[in-house]
Amino acid sequence: MPPEDAEVQVRPGIEGDLDALTAIYNHYVRETALTFDTAVFTPSERRPWLLSHPEDGPHRLMVxxxxxxxxxxxxxxxxxxxxxxxxxxxxxxxxxxxxxxGRRGVGTLLYGALFQALAGQDVHRAYAGIAQPNEPSERLHARFGFRHVGTFREVGRKFGRYWDVAWYEKEL
Incomplete structure (x- = not known):
């Protein structure tokens, strides 16, 4: 379901998106343990990451x-x-x-587009590591056919404590 207040377009990411993508990611770096990066990035530091996700092939960026x-x-x-x-x-x-x-269907739209883009690519499995706890992410991954395959206990340290990461896989 699309966000309540807006129609949403999902498309491949482009260089013009870099500032906004960096700002979103930096929120998670600063405020959460959902990523194990501990220092924020500048857009120029994130540019190689963006360029590593072309519009074709198995490594995609959908926005x-x-x-x-x-x-x-x-x-x-x-x-x-x-x-x-x-x-x-x-x-x-x-x-x-x-x-x-969050909680308005944006993640569902993004994953739907991502897996559609991966159809026909030479990709056999998708994996997702979900820092714990994160029930919304676990529900999203289950919705797309991921299954839990194991948990790495206390594998990352951020904000002065250790965090578990649950691993999920999906056959493509």
Whole structure:
């Protein structure tokens, strides 16, 4: 379901989105343990990340924008799971939604578009690591057919404490 107050367009990310995407991500860096980055980024520092997600292939960046204002509401990515060649048909997926756009279906729209874009690509599995607790993310991943395959206990330290990460996988 689209956000209540706006029609949403989902499209591939472009360089012009970089400032907004960086601001969304930096919110999660500063305020949450949902990412294990601990220092905020400048847009120029995030540019290589953006460029590593072209409009084709298995590593994608999908952006949700308000149809009227074009304000970025969130993004979803598929990125390399690990750098070794044998992992080439696996991707790690993630979704980040602007803090004021949560719980309105933006993540669902983004993941729907991402998995549609991955259809036909040489991708065998998608993985998602979800820092705990995060029931909304667990529900979103279950909605798209991910299943829990294990939990790494106290694998990351942020804000002076250790955090677990639950791992989910989806066959593509």
């Amino acid at each position: 949700a924008a308000d149809a009227r204002s074009q304000r970025i509401l969130g993004y979803a990515t598929s990125s390399p799971y690990r750098p070794k060649p044998a992992y080439g048909t696996s991707v790690e997926t993630s979704v980040y939604v602007a803090p004021d756009a």
